[in-house]
Amino acid sequence: MKITVLGFWGGFPQKEEGTTSYLVESDGYSLLLDVGSSTLIQLEKIIDPLTLDAVILTHYHHDHIADLGVLQYLRQLKPTQSVAELPIYGHMEDTWHFDQLTLPKVSKGIGYEPSKELEVGPFSITFLKTIHPVPCFAMRIVEKATGKIFVFTADTGYFEELADFCYRADLLITDTYFLEGNENHHAHLTSKETGELAEKAQVKKLVLSHLKQNIDLAILKEQTEKYHHHSVETLLASTQLKITI
Numbered sequence: 001m002k003i004t005v006l007g008f009w010g011g012f013p014q015k016e017e018g019t020t021s022y023l024v025e026s027d028g029y030s031l032l033l034d035v036g037s038s039t040l041i042q043l044e045k046i047i048d049p050l051t052l053d054a055v056i057l058t059h060y061h062h063d064h065i066a067d068l069g070v071l072q073y074l075r076q077l078k079p080t081q082s083v084a085e086l087p088i089y090g091h092m093e094d095t096w097h098f099d100q101l102t103l104p105k106v107s108k109g110i111g112y113e114p115s116k117e118l119e120v121g122p123f124s125i126t127f128l129k130t131i132h133p134v135p136c137f138a139m140r141i142v143e144k145a146t147g148k149i150f151v152f153t154a155d156t157g158y159f160e161e162l163a164d165f166c167y168r169a170d171l172l173i174t175d176t177y178f179l180e181g182n183e184n185h186h187a188h189l190t191s192k193e194t195g196e197l198a199e200k201a202q203v204k205k206l207v208l209s210h211l212k213q214n215i216d217l218a219i220l221k222e223q224t225e226k227y228h229h230h231s232v233e234t235l236l237a238s239t240q241l242k243i244t245i
Ligand SMILES: [Zn+2]
Pocket: 010, 011, 020, 061, 063, 064, 155, 210
């Protein structure tokens, strides 16, 4: 499976680079994971958004859904012939936001049940509720044909169960918003917590994402690497970064 970073800043876009969104592709199937600010502009560089097969959302904070409405409008207004209704998977713990996922003949909101495994095209997805001010779910996405594992922590503070959930991921993308010294935050991870998580979970590759605009990102990466073995390849997320696992 191939994962492409479409946006990686936390909270708001900056200097032509957007907030959380990843394109996850396998065997001709395209799944969009979160739809942050600037997603459409970056997505169009890879595929025609009309060919997108499904969308899945971790939670309904603006930096993860900012471009969802315009994606719906694109699918409504652009086609010259009929395009299939786009399935948009989201949790149902916030019905006001969940209801926005459905636009008749354009997109259909589908609630995921966090305690159950979800099949989406070539992927099998499991969920873990995170530590965050609103309901939010980490996702473990397994490519069924190969068994390759991509885990996205979504937005979260540190908690014990995360390590098991990320266990032996081929790729782990984290919400590493803070430098060391801000541990046990109610919404996001620090560099230290990320490094310890990668170490405990024995992940193969780590990408630090949901980055904070006004901190030194080289220091964030250095601090993370201090807490795990150097065999874990660690990268800072960047626009159009592509990883094949
Ligand atoms: Zn966020």
